[in-house]
Amino acid sequence: MKVTVVGAGGNVGSTVSMAVAQRDFAEEVVMVDIVQEKDGDKIYPSKGRALDQWESSPIHKFDTKLNGTVDYEDTAGSDVCVITAGVPRKPGMSRDDLLEINANIVQDVTEKLVKHSPNTIIIVVSNPLDVMAQVALETSGLDSSRVMGMAGILDTARYRSFLAEEIGVSPKDIQALLLGGHGDTMVPLPRFTTVSGMPIKQFIDDDKLEEIVERTKGGGGELVNLMGTSAWYAPGAAAAQMVEAIMLDQDRVFPCAANLNGEYGQEDLFLGVPVKLGKGGIKEIIEVDLNDEEQELLDESADHVHSVLKEFRQLMDK
Numbered sequence: 243m244k245v246t247v248v249g250a251g252g253n254v255g256s257t258v259s260m261a262v263a264q265r266d267f268a269e270e271v272v273m274v275d276i277v278q279e280k281d282g283d284k285i286y287p288s289k290g291r292a293l294d295q296w297e298s299s300p301i302h303k304f305d306t307k308l309n310g311t312v313d314y315e316d317t318a319g320s321d322v323c324v325i326t327a328g329v330p331r332k333p334g335m336s337r338d339d340l341l342e343i344n345a346n347i348v349q350d351v352t353e354k355l356v357k358h359s360p361n362t363i364i365i366v367v368s369n370p371l372d373v374m375a376q377v378a379l380e381t382s383g384l385d386s387s388r389v390m391g392m393a394g395i396l397d398t399a400r401y402r403s404f405l406a407e408e409i410g411v412s413p414k415d416i417q418a419l420l421l422g423g424h425g426d427t428m429v430p431l432p433r434f435t436t437v438s439g440m441p442i443k444q445f446i447d448d449d450k451l452e453e454i455v456e457r458t459k460g461g462g463g464e465l466v467n468l469m470g471t472s473a474w475y476a477p478g479a480a481a482a483q484m485v486e487a488i489m490l491d492q493d494r495v496f497p498c499a500a501n502l503n504g505e506y507g508q509e510d511l512f513l514g515v516p517v518k519l520g521k522g523g524i525k526e527i528i529e530v531d532l533n534d535e536e537q538e539l540l541d542e543s544a545d546h547v548h549s550v551l552k553e554f555r556q557l558m559d560k
């Protein structure tokens with residue numbers, strides 16, 4: 243079992259790598275990044291972070307080998323590749339502001355990955371997420387069941403943690419569903435949110451719930467403002483959970499960005515929807531019955547993703 247993480251000299255990529263290694267199911271995690279320059283010297287962040295993480299193996303008690311590299315030949319035969327390569331946003335920016343720079347990076351990285359692992363499964367993390375997943379799908383030529391984006395697990399984790407804190411229960415006991423693009427138009431669904439199966443509205447008043455829904459939508463931006471760059475602990479953990487579900491054929495049901503072909507009335511774009519994840523990637527896109535208000539919010543979110551996708555196509559035509 244071999245996992246590759248690209249952008250692994252950075253924050254999210256190194257966190258995914260560490261979280262996968264600590265789960266101890268893979269033989270090897272290949273951590274790829276570029277050679278960087280600091281104060282006129284060449285540095286190798288993926289090699290450094292891989293070595294540092296490997297040195298923690300006796301303490302954390304894992305056997306997964308961490309291999310830092312700048313050479314894609316080392317990635318050959320990867321079962322799953324996670325793409326975190328790219329630029330994170332800074333305060334005042336939206337994820338969509340990263341479109342041009344990250345589209346070029348994701349395209350380049352995807353070509354190199356599939357050259358060495360032609361039948362891999364790709365999990366995209368780079369932003370703007372839904373469009374970067376489309377870039378990876380189109381560049382790789384892989385079946386759409388083998389290309390997906392990580393966002394929904396992160397966004398629901400934020401929503402669940404905020405709710406748990408407010409209600410005073412364990413975050414483990416909050417279940418929730420969230421649909422749509424990974425941006426301010428994402429659609430948390432209180433109707434599908436429970437505390438161990440009991441409707442959330444039994445535990446919280448409408449105004450407070452609405453406040454938490456709004457905080458969730460702006461959850462990424464809240465952290466950007468606090469740290470001057472975007473989050474990595476929860477995103478890294480979320481991507482590792484997807485890797486595990488696929489590699490161990492767990493049939494986990496998670497909200498992930500999947501390429502839609504008619505599901506939820508949407509076509510030719512990635513959008514966050516519940517999927518069954520296991521061997522081979524997305525085994526099923528699960529459709530839930532939405533009421534008119536929920537469907538309208540999802541359509542608005544899809545419209546936004548379509549507009550960014552259009553901008554991407556215009557940029558590529560230039």
Ligand SMILES: NC(=O)c1ccc[n+]([C@@H]2O[C@H](COP(=O)([O-])OP(=O)(O)OC[C@H]3O[C@@H](n4cnc5c(N)ncnc54)[C@H](O)[C@@H]3O)[C@@H](O)[C@H]2O)c1
Binds near residue numbers: 251287328369393473
């Ligand atoms: N989907 C999500 O929910 C989610 C969550 C957090 C971050 N992100 C996104 O993930 C990306 C990475 O964020 P980060 O905080 O880790 O940034 P970072 O700057 O810490 O790391 C990015 C890494 O990518 C590397 N990189 C750049 N170009 C590359 C290339 N061509 N080949 C290989 N590596 C390359 C950089 O050298 C750097 O080490 C950003 O686009 C960010 O917006 C998405």
Ligand SMILES: O=C(O)C[C@H](O)C(=O)O
Binds near residue numbers: 330331337461466
């Ligand atoms: O907010 C960002 O820019 C990063 C990521 O998409 C997040 O939600 O943390």
